[in-house]
Amino acid sequence: MIAIMCAMREELEPILKEIEVKEVIEYARNKYYLAKFNNLDLVLAYSKIGKVNAATTASVLIEKFGAKKILFSGVAGAIDADLKIGDLIIATKTTQHDVDLTVFGYEPGFIPESKVFFECDENLNQIAKKVSKKLNIKLKEGIIASGDQFIHSKEKKEWIAKTFNASAIEMEGGAVGCVTWTLGVPFFMLRSISDTAQEGAGVDFDEFLEESSRVSAKFLIAMLDEMVGG
Ligand code: SAH
16 A cells, blocks of 8 residues: 655645545544556555644554555745746755744754664655756756744744754644654655745745645656556
8 A cells, every 4th residue: 555645725726636536534623635647556645734643644644554655745935046936846854944942952853762863765756857858858856854833034034054954944844754654654845935935935835835836746656657567
């Protein structure tokens, strides 16, 4: 069973259009879509926004639905200047930029007995790179930072860039990274840029959410094609 996860309805809808949904299960105040893509068994869901919702959904996908991998598709704010709206990025690792126990001498993002960065799956990232070459689509790789805040300030964005060496910002990846690391499940994070996480980001987000969600969804479907048999 492969899980496909998003945060928002707008991110999941373009994926649902491309697959054959067999059953919809309501569980834990959410809908889980069981589907087939060629010979792949899929379970799909959008978690709702933020780290707690993302952690809950990731846990349910693994523990209740038996997901052996989680592939995330969605939108993010750009940190790196070479990331433009609609561009794609995959995470090498994810982190939680809003974790702050620094007063106790820990580095930003660190929780005792846990860690700052959660690595994404190298095999899945290789499949993404293969697809990007095949289809001649630009695909960046970098650290993605998450927190329970929509970032729309140059100052905050620069702090996250400097502190975590992050290339993009969103609100779920660090949580899914932590859950999948804890439960030992490979995790892949794909995002298309919806805004530049600085002043005016809210307006850009509203304008580009649907289009950037489609870009990410389309690439994810191409990856499933590659996983089915190239
Ligand atoms: N306008 C929406 C809220 C969007 S929150 C509403 O009214 O419901 C932003 C979502 O997109 C989150 O799921 C987050 O993961 C991602 N995202 C995109 N740009 C972001 C940014 N600049 N900062 C934080 N998250 C961002």
